[in-house]
Amino acid sequence: MTNERTYPTRPYLAVSAAILRDGKVLVVRRARKPALGVYTLPGGGVEIGETLTEAVKREVREETGLEVEPIALAGHREVIANDAEGRAKRHFVILSFACRWLAGEPALNEELDDARWLEPAELSGLTTTEGLAEIIEAAFARLKAPA
Secondary structure, eight states: OOOTTSSOSSOEEEEEEEEEETTEEEEEEEOSTTSTTOEEOSEEEOOTTOOHHHHHHHHHHHHHOOEEEEEEEEEEEEEEEEOTTSOEEEEEEEEEEEEEEEEOOOOOOTTEEEEEEEOGGGGGGSOBOTTHHHHHHHHHHHHTOOO
């Protein structure tokens, strides 16, 4: 499936949410390529005319049904996937936000097949996106919540 995000002419801006609740963070498992079977944070692309915090709230609502309050930037990641010839097949800049859980229980959409509230130490047994533990650690620090 080819779309505008495959072999892009520019990087795409995305957001993710480290949602904290009762000393735990919500991680979700992707049900589609390119990150099929990988645990990460809920999130997605920023739409034209949308602020970063609006994008975080919308993406979390669409993917999990949760209502959150973005508090602070917890970090960023760049995802660049090159093809066999070395051309950039995908390029995303992802801004990760520390968020407070406000309401709801995870109700996954078609992009996700699992959601778990975990203590940070429980991440070690999972296949996760690169840098996930560091983003989560920074989120706990930003919200001054016990990890």
